[in-house]
Amino acid sequence: MIDKRIAAIDGAVADIFDGAIVMVGGFGPAGQPAELLDALIRRRPRNLTLISNNAGNGDYGLAALLKAGCVKKVICSFPRQTDSWVFDDLYRRGEVELELVPQGNLAARIQAGGAGLGGIFTPTGFGTALAAGKETRHIDGKDYVFETPLKADFALIKALKADRWGNLIYDKTGRNFGPIMATAANCTIAQVSEIVPLGELDPEAVVTPGIFVQRIVPVATARQTQTA
Template sequence: MIDKTFESISHAVADIHDGATVMIGGFGNAGMPAALIDALIEQGARELTIVNNNAGNGDTGLAALLAAGRVRKIICSFPRQADSHHFDALYRAGKIELELTPQGNLAERIRAAGAGIGGFFTPTGFGTLLAAGKETREINGRMYVLESPIYADFALIKALHGDRWGNLVYRKTARNFGPIMAMAAKVAIAQVQKVVALGELDPEAIITPGIFVQRVVQEAV
């Protein structure tokens, strides 16, 4: 019997190792798997490479992971805002590496990994420092930059409901990066509001099929 559910969030993240590349879903706080991040902080893995849309807000979630000194490098599109003080302090002190990627490129690089695409050409970033050291090519009279896929060892994502096979549905814009991150990681771990019985999810509403999800854990009530 296929059953991908885990009894505890701490158990679900127990094997995330030092030096792992970890994708974390969310657009700011929308869709951020806060419980999984808290469990990762408690678990203690270090020297992580984090892939996320931004670099944390305030003092919780991803920002707390940064503040705990667990992140060696972050790949994101929006590292600084008014309340990203933990990232700002670490970056200014030379304690964290940043790979800045425009948001569309970030999403497509993640999607490319999940789709088995070896790379893609995009006009975004051409003629800027973001294209330094990358292959460029003229296509139909326009200049493009070659971008590479982003793979991960683990993806931490948040969904509304999931079943024991790993099928997931999301709540509105909390869907954001979750589906493509699940496809791009060796192990996708989904934090869900509720684990439902098989057959309860409308097949037409399932966004992430269970083939892309290895672990499902329900949030504490």
């Protein structure tokens, strides 16, 4: 019987190893798997490479993971905002690396990783410092830069509902990067607000099929993060 439910949230992240590449869903606080991140902080792995849209807000979630000294490199599109003081401090002190990726390129590179592609040619970033050292081509009258795919050992995402097979539906903008990250990771771990019986999810509403999800953890009263 296929059953991907994990009762203890700490057990869901117990095998995230030192040096792992970890994708984390969320667009700022929206869709961020805060409880999974709290569990990962208790686990205290080191030298993680973090792939996410941003580099944390305030002192919770992604920022708390950085503050705990778990991350050596961040690959993201939006590292700085008014409440990104944790990342700012670590970066200025040389304690964390940054690979800056335009947001569209970030999504496309993750999609390429999930699709098994060897990379993509994109016009975004051509002629800028972001294209330094990368292959470029002139295709059909337009200049492009080659970007490699992004893949991960683990993806931590948040969804609204799941069944025990791991089929997922999301809550509005909480969907953001979760679906594509699930396709690009060796092990996708989803925290969900509710696990429903098989057959209760409308197949037309399922965004992430269970084949892309290895573990689901019920978090009935997910902590509400706040922006500054």
